[in-house]
Amino acid sequence: MTAADKPMFERLALIGIGLIGSSISHAARRHGGLVGEIVGSSATEKTRQTALRLGLVDTAYATAKEAVTGADLVIVCTPVGVCGRIASDIAAHLQPGAIVSDVGSVKSAIVADMGPHIPEGVHFVPGHPIAGTEHSGPEAGYAELFDGRWTILTPPEGVDAAATEKLKAFWLGLGSKVEVMTPEHHDLVLAITSHLPHLIAFNIVNTAEHLKRVTDSEVIQFSAGGFRDFTRIAASDPTMWRDIFLNNKDAVLHMLKRFGEDLSVLQGAIRDDDGDTLFRLFSEAREVRRGIIEAGQDTASPDFGRLARPKSAPENG
Numbered sequence: 001m002t003a004a005d006k007p008m009f010e011r012l013a014l015i016g017i018g019l020i021g022s023s024i025s026h027a028a029r030r031h032g033g034l035v036g037e038i039v040g041s042s043a044t045e046k047t048r049q050t051a052l053r054l055g056l057v058d059t060a061y062a063t064a065k066e067a068v069t070g071a072d073l074v075i076v077c078t079p080v081g082v083c084g085r086i087a088s089d090i091a092a093h094l095q096p097g098a099i100v101s102d103v104g105s106v107k108s109a110i111v112a113d114m115g116p117h118i119p120e121g122v123h124f125v126p127g128h129p130i131a132g133t134e135h136s137g138p139e140a141g142y143a144e145l146f147d148g149r150w151t152i153l154t155p156p157e158g159v160d161a162a163a164t165e166k167l168k169a170f171w172l173g174l175g176s177k178v179e180v181m182t183p184e185h186h187d188l189v190l191a192i193t194s195h196l197p198h199l200i201a202f203n204i205v206n207t208a209e210h211l212k213r214v215t216d217s218e219v220i221q222f223s224a225g226g227f228r229d230f231t232r233i234a235a236s237d238p239t240m241w242r243d244i245f246l247n248n249k250d251a252v253l254h255m256l257k258r259f260g261e262d263l264s265v266l267q268g269a270i271r272d273d274d275g276d277t278l279f280r281l282f283s284e285a286r287e288v289r290r291g292i293i294e295a296g297q298d299t300a301s302p303d304f305g306r307l308a309r310p311k312s313a314p315e316n317g
Contacts, residue, residue, distance in 0.1 A: 007036045008170060013071035014040040015064045015086055017051045019132060020103045021077035022141025025056040027174040030143040034173045041067035050138045065093045073170070075127075076102040076114075081243035084113030096121040099163050103129055105190060105240070107154040107183035109247035115156055123163035128152045128186065129176060130194070136237050147175035154183040191251035196259060198241060199252070201233035 012035040014021040028034045040057040041064045048060035061067040068090045118124040131149040151171040155164045168178045269277040
């Protein structure tokens with residue numbers, strides 16, 4: 001093999017082979033020049049067998065420490081709450097010069113939990129692909145999941161800049177757009193763009209469920225577009241979202257307080273028959289939506305849940 005034929009990474013280890021891990025594998029296989037060998041780990045035998053059957057990994061291991069041996073890129077694709085334990089388990093098995101990353105939706109907690117376990121000579125560059133669906137498991141992944149979506153890298157202070165650039169090139173190869181920022185800024189941005197909307201979705205769906213004057217069958221039968229979209233978001237993995245809220249609590253609580261204040265303004269306008277205020281606030285919100293479409297983060301075409309392939313949505317954070 002010539003230098004020109006050599007892949008960017010010789011061996012990619014995916015710790016966790018669910019929606020994000022399997023999509024990374026599909027996208028890396030699609031590119032062809034990003035990785036040589038792909039291995040993965042899962043404590044669940046069924047997941048390992050499925051990953052092998054689908055060709056997601058060349059070898060599947062029961063433990064993370066087995067998977068990372070000899071890997072020059074390690075991506076932890078598990079719920080945020082277990083990342084620290086995984087980093088501790090794999091620390092002694094990481095090869096010098098390897099890059100260790102993750103896909104978690106909070107970053108300050110990841111730096112605090114994983115960082116102390118990363119040995120000298122190994123590059124720790126946390127990451128967050130802002131892409132996902134409400135589906136989970138190794139069969140849910142697909143190569144196009146990251147296309148045109150943002151991946152945020154949050155290297156801690158002192159990390160080798162060349163390692164960050166190499167991981168950035170990897171994500172670009174998977175189809176992502178890439179931004180680099182501090183872990184703290186990431187958590188503040190995601191608290192308002194993803195975490196708070198999910199919290200509202202979980203709450204409004206439960207409110208409908210508990211409203212005794214509206215039957216369950218009516219909630220399902222007469223779901224209009226807005227409520228239907230809330231239910232899609234609320235179908236996201238509860239374990240992942242539990243860990244997100246517990247590990248980004250300060251930023252989420254700050255945004256929740258601000259949301260409550262703004263909601264009070266709307267409540268007052270409705271109570272006082274203040275149509276001008278309602279129209280102004282709704283118009284401002286509409287402009288934000290138009291900006292999202294213009295930025296290429298969504299389309300104006302309605303799909304009503306009928307797309308053959310699950311639409312990419314910020315389920316991962």
